[in-house]
Amino acid sequence: MSEIHLQIDGRDVVAKEGTSILEAARNAGIAIPTLCHHEKLEPYGACRICTVEVEAGGRKNLVASCVYPVEQNLVVRTRSESVDEIRKMILELLLAHAPGAPALQDLAREYGASEASFEKEPSFCILCGLCVRYCAEVKKANAIAFADQGPRREINFIPKIASKECWNFKECFPLCPTSYLQAAYFLTEGLAFPPAPAPEE
Ligand code: SF4
Ligand code: FES
Numbered sequence: 113m114s115e116i117h118l119q120i121d122g123r124d125v126v127a128k129e130g131t132s133i134l135e136a137a138r139n140a141g142i143a144i145p146t147l148c149h150h151e152k153l154e155p156y157g158a159c160r161i162c163t164v165e166v167e168a169g170g171r172k173n174l175v176a177s178c179v180y181p182v183e184q185n186l187v188v189r190t191r192s193e194s195v196d197e198i199r200k201m202i203l204e205l206l207l208a209h210a211p212g213a214p215a216l217q218d219l220a221r222e223y224g225a226s227e228a229s230f231e232k233e234p235s236f237c238i239l240c241g242l243c244v245r246y247c248a249e250v251k252k253a254n255a256i257a258f259a260d261q262g263p264r265r266e267i268n269f270i271p272k273i274a275s276k277e278c279w280n281f282k283e284c285f286p287l288c289p290t291s292y293l294q295a296a297y298f299l300t301e302g303l304a305f306p307p308a309p310a311p312e313e
Contacts, residue, residue, distance in 0.1 A: 118186040133177035133188055134162055144177050144190050145199070145219055147206075147289050148240035152250050155179045156241055159206075161219065163198050165189040174198060196223055204229040206238050213238075215289035236292040237267055243284045243293045253277040256284070256293075269297055271304035 114129045120137050127136035132155060137144050147159035157179040164177045167187040174194060189195065203225035207216050211227055211234060220227070239258075244267055247256045255273040259266055269278070278297065285294050 116182045116184055118182050118184070118188060120188040121190055127182045129182070131182050133164060133166070133175070133180050133182055133186075136182050137164075137177065137188070137190060142190055145222075146178060147215070147238065148242060149178045150242055150246065150287065153242070153245045154249065156245065159202065159238070159240055161199055161202050163195055163202075165192045165195050199223045200225045208232050209235050210238050210290040210292070213290040235266065236290050236295070238290055239265060239267075240289060242287040242289075243267060246284045246287055251277070251283070267293070267296060269300040269304075271300055274300055275305035 116127050116129055116131070116136075118125055118127065118136070120133070120140060120142055123140060123142070125136055125140045127139065131139075134144050134146065134149065144162050144164060146162045148156045149162065155178050157176045160176050162177045163174050164180075165188070166173050166175050166180070166183075167189075168183060168185070177188075177190075199219070200223040203216060203220050203223055204227070207213070207220060207225065207227045208230040210216060211232055213236075216238075219225070241258070244256050244258055247253050253273060254270070255277045256267055256269050259268045274297070282297075285297075288294065
């Protein structure tokens with residue numbers, strides 16, 4: 113695999129061919145925010161908060177760094193006026209769906225995003241897919257799935273599988289940027305299957 117030489121935030125960086133810009137930046141100690149990325153999962157490219165500016169052959173573009181592979185002599189800027197502006201807008205849209213979510217609030221402070229910019233449509237799930245993908249790709253359990261399309265899209269636990277698989281796992285809970293996952297699980301548990309038996313003394 114050949115070595116790719118690029119520049120990130122003015123620093124010369126060397127990365128293996130096929131590496132994403134996000135990975136190359138993180139390996140070089142340069143932080144890029146993410147909401148739908150997890151190192152154990154296939155890149156997903158859903159939230160776009162990892163957007164960076166890339167320049168090649170005199171042309172500038174905004175790309176999602178978690179799915180964009182490094183290129184020879186690429187110039188990457190992880191912060192610029194347009195990068196910060198797009199991250200601010202993404203956060204404002206996400207905050208309309210998940211107002212008060214701590215992971216979003218921290219980023220909102222950094223990028224000056226306001227919760228009041230868009231009309232609130234609280235669904236509390238930002239459809240990052242971390243829970244669905246972690247359950248499928250890492251746990252191989254498929255106890256959670258997306259349902260519906262478009263604005264009605266949501267995640268659902270599949271009670272038949274969740275009642276068998278989720279007692280011991282719940283590894284996905286800390287991955288959720290909004291805590292909606294925990295609420296969805298306990299709702300499913302309450303409605304569709306009885307609580308786990310208390311451990312014997
Ligand atoms: S429940 Fe949480 S982890 Fe799952 S898709 Fe929604 S926001 Fe992401
Ligand atoms: S982290 Fe790259 S699109 Fe979500």
